[in-house]
Amino acid sequence: MRAEAARRVLADAEQLSDAPERRAPPCPHFGRCGGCVLQHASAELEGAWKCDLVRAALGRHGLEAELVLAGTAPPGARRRARLVGRRRGQGAEIGFRARRSREIVPIRACPVLRPEIVAALPHLRALVAEAAGRRPVELAVTATDAGLDVDLTGAPEPGPGRAGRLAAIARAADLARLTLDGAPLAVARTPRLRLGPAEVALPPGGFVQAAAESEALLQREVLARVGAAERVADLFAGIGTFSLPLAAAPGRRRVHAVEGAAAAIEALAQAARAAAGLCPLSTELRDLARRPLLAEELAAFDAVVLDPPRAGAAEQVAALAPLAGRGWRGRVVMVSCNPASFARDAARLHAAGWRITGPVAVVNQFRWSAHVELVATLEPRG
Numbered sequence: 001m002r003a004e005a006a007r008r009v010l011a012d013a014e015q016l017s018d019a020p021e022r023r024a025p026p027c028p029h030f031g032r033c034g035g036c037v038l039q040h041a042s043a044e045l046e047g048a049w050k051c052d053l054v055r056a057a058l059g060r061h062g063l064e065a066e067l068v069l070a071g072t073a074p075p076g077a078r079r080r081a082r083l084v085g086r087r088r089g090q091g092a093e094i095g096f097r098a099r100r101s102r103e104i105v106p107i108r109a110c111p112v113l114r115p116e117i118v119a120a121l122p123h124l125r126a127l128v129a130e131a132a133g134r135r136p137v138e139l140a141v142t143a144t145d146a147g148l149d150v151d152l153t154g155a156p157e158p159g160p161g162r163a164g165r166l167a168a169i170a171r172a173a174d175l176a177r178l179t180l181d182g183a184p185l186a187v188a189r190t191p192r193l194r195l196g197p198a199e200v201a202l203p204p205g206g207f208v209q210a211a212a213e214s215e216a217l218l219q220r221e222v223l224a225r226v227g228a229a230e231r232v233a234d235l236f237a238g239i240g241t242f243s244l245p246l247a248a249a250p251g252r253r254r255v256h257a258v259e260g261a262a263a264a265i266e267a268l269a270q271a272a273r274a275a276a277g278l279c280p281l282s283t284e285l286r287d288l289a290r291r292p293l294l295a296e297e298l299a300a301f302d303a304v305v306l307d308p309p310r311a312g313a314a315e316q317v318a319a320l321a322p323l324a325g326r327g328w329r330g331r332v333v334m335v336s337c338n339p340a341s342f343a344r345d346a347a348r349l350h351a352a353g354w355r356i357t358g359p360v361a362v363v364n365q366f367r368w369s370a371h372v373e374l375v376a377t378l379e380p381r382g
Contacts, residue, residue, distance in 0.1 A: 021045040026075070026111045034099035036112065036368040043072055050372040051362050057339035061347035065356045065376070070217050072364040077211040078112045079143040085128030086136040092129035094121065094139070104136065112367060114143045123173030124150070130165050131155040131180075142191065144202055147176035149191035151205050155180060179204045196245040198275035203263035207238055214365035214373065218335060219245045221361045221375040222305060225333045229303035230254065235288055235316060236308045240268035242335075246305075247278040254280045256301070260287040292319040299323060302330045312341025317348050324353035324380035331357070332378045339372060346378065354378045 025031070025039035038046050047069040054067055084104055085094035093106040110118055124139055127150070131137060137154040150170070158166060163185060170178040170186035178186040182204040191202040202208065209215035222242050226232055230253050234243040237257035247255045259265040262285055269283045286293075288308075292315045298304055304320065306313050320332065332349070336342035346356060356378055363373040 028109070029095075029105055029107055032098055033096050033105040033107065034101070035096040035110075037099075037370055038368045039111075041368075046368070047072055047362070047364055050364055053370075053372055054339045054342075054360060054362055054374055057343040058346070061343045061350075063343065063346060063350060063356065066359040068359045068361055070221060070361040070363050070375070071214065073211040073214045073367050075111045075367060076113065076115060077213050077367070079114050079117075079212060080208055080210050081113055081117060081141050083124065083139045083141060084136050085125065085132060085139060087129055087132045090129075092125045092132065094125045094128055116143055116148060117141055120148055120173055120175075123169060123175075126169045126173075127152060127166060127178075130162060130169060131158065140205060142202065142208060144176060144191035144193055145199075146189040146192050147174060149177045149179075149202060149204075150175055151179045151182060153181050177204070193239075195240050195271070196248040196275075197277055198240065198244045198248075198271040200239050200244070200267050200271040202239065203267050206261075206264055206267065209241060210365050214363050215241065217361075217363050218242075218365075218373060218375060221363075222246070222333055222335065223249055225331070225358075225375065225377045226303045226305065229301075229330065231301045232256070232303045232305065233258065233293065233298060233301045234305045234307075235293065236260075236306065236313070237265070237268060237283075238307070239264050240271060242305050242307065243268060243281060244271065244275070244278070247272065247281040248275075249279075252279065254282070256282045256284065258284045258286050258288060258293065260285070260289070288313070288316045290315075292316040294319050295322045295326065299326065299328055304330065304332045305335070306332060307335040308341075310338040310341060312336070312338065312345050314341075314345065314348070317345045321349055321352035321354070324349070328380060330379075334376050334378065335373070336376075337371065337373050339374065342374060342376070346376065349378055353381050355381045 095107040167186040243257040
């Protein structure tokens, strides 16, 4: 590759030859669609690059850790997607945004998405053609155990006639549920996902891990790192991605799940009540950014699981950091989808007397993208 560097940006790049790790991109939209950036790289190169992203983020804070690639999601595994669509003439187009642009790249195939989402694209286009106004609309599509759950946002308020036509499209597509800005419009079945032995009714717009295969890897890592801890706090618990498997693990254990989204924590609580064989699992609705659990509260637990959003857990980390100087002998298991915010939070803990123990597990959940998941364990030094 030959290119000119100007202000940290490569311009006028010219490919001179193929690297041994180069592969033919499997998608006809690659290069325009902003969803994937690495379809031209081998799986080995992609995994190594994502480990380097985590290593570089830690290095910027003066931290080092052993890194291991715990696994890579296979193609066709993405069960959650946010598509954008707009009316075009008498029809509509639907796809992803172009790279660094508001332009929509229409798609009719996608090697990343689950096959049932790809198969539903004609019906999703029909929804856009019927619902969209002058501006583009977004569709959050989730493949659940009961079928597709679609939340359409950005559309004008539909009158009775249009609402009826949208419901008819949802029935023709056999959608489990169609919601408009979170409000149910057509519900054939309650969208559900299995987490451990529990079945969770997914609230509209509820967060789920992007691929079930990667979710299983993350759960395995968290359970192994929590180990035999008997009192576990799961912070930013969501719908119970880790709380429910933790409560189902063998041994005597109590799990306390804390989450700031009311619909998510209620779905978790209902699933826990209906599941058989779980250890005691309590839930708490609490905004951990505004009211984090204090060190005095966390001292009652043997292990703390942290799975914050991309912005990280700055407030909660600041609250738990003093535990290292108070003789606490537990551990914190951090799950992150953002190496930068993870490194910042880990550095805050390191400065307060904590250390990263064991390898940091890197999970390549978002295949062919620049996103990366990780799981790390931190314990007080000394």
